[in-house]
Amino acid sequence: MEVKGEDEGSNYLIDLDSLVELFGILSQRYRVWAPKVKDGVIRYMPTSSFGELALGYRNIELPGYYELKKEEGYFTYTHPVNSLKELLHPPELPLMRVVKQSSELLFDYTMPNGERLCLFDVRACDLWALEVLDRVFIKNNPKPDPYYKSLRDNLFTVGVNCSYATSTCFCTTMGTGPEVRGGYDLLLTELKEGFLLQVGSEEGREVIGPLKKRRAEERHLQEKENIIKRTEGMMQKDFHRQEARERLYGRMDETYWEPVGKRCLACTNCTQVCPTCFCFDMVEKNGLSESYRVRAWDSCFSPSFATLHRFNLRQSIHSRYRQWLMHKFAYWVDQFGTYGCVGCGRCITWCPVGIDVRQEVRRIVQA
């Protein structure tokens, strides 16, 4: 993963007032998306003031279960229920408008408006997901996607290290966290004395220029290490990902997949909440005088996904589940050089019948 660079002497300690001030600076420079509480969950949303942030909450997550509780501290939750995919690869993005004027057709191509965006409070798994999406849409794409790229080029990220993991978190298994190791402009870690602020880019340095801050000391960095170790200890290593990948290729036979096919509703929820599932459909929305071409989220669990010439190549639910899991944990590596899964666990929490992808990988690999 590409690291924007964390050089010596870029570590500061700030207090709560400075954090509030930092948020104020960000709000002036960027359109800020940050975690807020809505409908009883934490969700990335446009945010204009520090007071709106979902600070001091704890998300309790189990397979098919989510609950929010109050907690002492600030960044005490893990990640929001939605991911940065929603910002960079919107669920419905109009690409083109066609208007009929007299007898002529006029084509109006819509591009994102180029405003500067800031994603505040991004955890290690989601920063990794950002790299995964970058490879899909730009870096490993022979035709880099201009829509994604224009949003991406305008994105500023503030990472946060997790001091807690839910029962559905498995970033250690996927090797993506809990420590934020790169891809950020600024990085925060909540310590006893304040907040450790680390700089990851020139733009980040510029942003914190006017901020009241002091140099972080060795013990602050040590405390950060300890926090990350403690968070790591809250998760178990579910499987060995390289081994799992190799063995999965020998497990294509349907007998391995039928048990999960019996439990899966093919509802598409796992793919929609996944920060890296990028599949989309091109939808023509026709009207009488104007039409739109819209890029909309799709899912490999949808019956129309693999339908060619009116025939669905993946009739059974188990074959769709196989496609999804194999892509995430095997094919993706051949395709893009990373795993498609970042271990955020959203697919486990938001599966309405609580299917745990970690268990499925283990079951299939060990069979």
Add this chain to the structure above:
Amino acid sequence: MKVGVFKFSSCDGCQLAFFELERELLELSERFQIEYFLEASSENRWERFDIAFVEGSISTHDEEERIVRIRESSKYLVAIGACAVSGGIQSARNYENFEELFRRVYEKPLGYGISRLSRPLSDFVKVDLEVRGCPISKDALREILLSHLYNKSPNLPSYPLCLECKRKLNTCVVVAHRQVCLGPITVAGCGALCPSYGRGCYGCYGPVEKPNLEALLEGYKGLMPSENIKELLRLGFNAYNPNIRVML
């Protein structure tokens, strides 16, 4: 193009989608001649139809004959709404003792032959397109009309409601609010109306192709006993849908 709009056992609600198109309907009527539409006009001609839109379920002997005649007169037959597609709310009787139920409601026999079952059009004739919903949306209707105009396949969803619900950025009411929601096995198209207001989907758009009901009953055990969920389906708008009836 000649259009006929017909109705059988139903509430007339789906036909209202035509009127909801308002100004657009007037514009469309330059290309589509509405030849037969009892609810809209007192002048009706029954000859040949390019498109027949049919609302309602087949629940009398007379209706069984009439739907065959409509099919014979039409090039393209569209079933509109849960009654025509699945049998409607009135198909709840299909799971009861018909004679007993009838006696409880009516003192004397009716003046027409009522069938034991309320059934979808597809039990009697070939249906070219099914439009889901109770009622259908005007957007679906516009899409079908325009598709004929542009000579393309209508783009109606076959995917589950959850996909539409997540595209609308809703929070899952099952996971976050412990509500029973039929979204995972229900076809999209309503704009995820109920979950957008924090309540579970009750399946008025009917089942997806091959719904995994067994998995839903098993997975929702902690929310509601399986028998109660089955009861909800039996009393729902799509109880007699070919994809649901085999599982109840």
